[in-house]
Amino acid sequence: xxxxxxxxxxxxxxxxxxxxxxxMIMQKIDELIKIExxxxxxxxxxxxxxxxxxxxLEKTKKKPSSISEEDLFLQSTNKEIxxxxxxxxxxxxxxxxxxxxxxxxxxxxxxxxxxKLSKDDQLNFIKKIITTAKANSIKDIGSIMQKLAPHKLLLxxxxxxxQVRDILT
Numbered sequence: 001x002x003x004x005x006x007x008x009x010x011x012x013x014x015x016x017x018x019x020x021x022x023x024m025i026m027q028k029i030d031e032l033i034k035i036e037x038x039x040x041x042x043x044x045x046x047x048x049x050x051x052x053x054x055x056x057l058e059k060t061k062k063k064p065s066s067i068s069e070e071d072l073f074l075q076s077t078n079k080e081i082x083x084x085x086x087x088x089x090x091x092x093x094x095x096x097x098x099x100x101x102x103x104x105x106x107x108x109x110x111x112x113x114x115x116k117l118s119k120d121d122q123l124n125f126i127k128k129i130i131t132t133a134k135a136n137s138i139k140d141i142g143s144i145m146q147k148l149a150p151h152k153l154l155l156x157x158x159x160x161x162x163q164v165r166d167i168l169t
Contacts (some may be wrong), residue, residue, distance in 0.1 A: 025055070025069050025073055026052065026055065029051065029052045029055070032048045033049060033052070043101050043105060043108075044104070044105070046105070047080065047105040050080050051073075051076050051077050051080050051109070054076035055072055055073065055076045058075070071150075074112075074113060075153075077109050077113060078153060080109060081105075081106050081109050081110060084102040084105050085102075087102055114153060116154060116156060117155060122160060123163055125155070126144075126148065126163050126164055126167065127167065129144060129147050130164070130167055130168070133147060135168060136168070137168060138169055141164055141165065141168060144164050144168075145161065145164065148160055
């Protein structure tokens with residue numbers, strides 16, 4: 001389930017991804033856009049519009065049944081955050097206005113993503129996946145990583161790859 005900051009919860013009480021369709025997600029994003037327009041917050045308005053555009057782009061690329069609505073929202077939000085972080089790496093001057101704007105957007109959109117697992121929790125999760133898959137050699141790393149891929153928003157995949165490698169060797 002996606003966490004909503006308190007100021008959105010009061011207006012969007014039914015923002016539950018488990019029971020809504022993609023059309024409903026788009027309606028909720030439209031409502032978030034309206035809220036930001038009323039609050040005269042152009043930075044978050046830009047962020048929600050960018051996420052909506054990414055969802056619409058993904059919707060045209062993939063079959064509707066190939067990805068869940070919640071995953072589509074989370075992936076689009078995560079992609080927007082990653083693009084903003086990458087853009088920030090190009091700014092050499094800390095007083096650049098786009099750097100400040102990107103940091104506000106990153107902070108605002110991060111509230112909609114689930115938090116990453118701690119290293120210990122991630123290791124336990126990986127061990128559980130490995131035992132259920134009955135993997136016992138380094139040859140099985142591909143199948144394990146494939147099973148971890150749907151959980152990439154919760155896991156640090158670089159660390160996960162290293163942990164799987166360590167466990168299987």
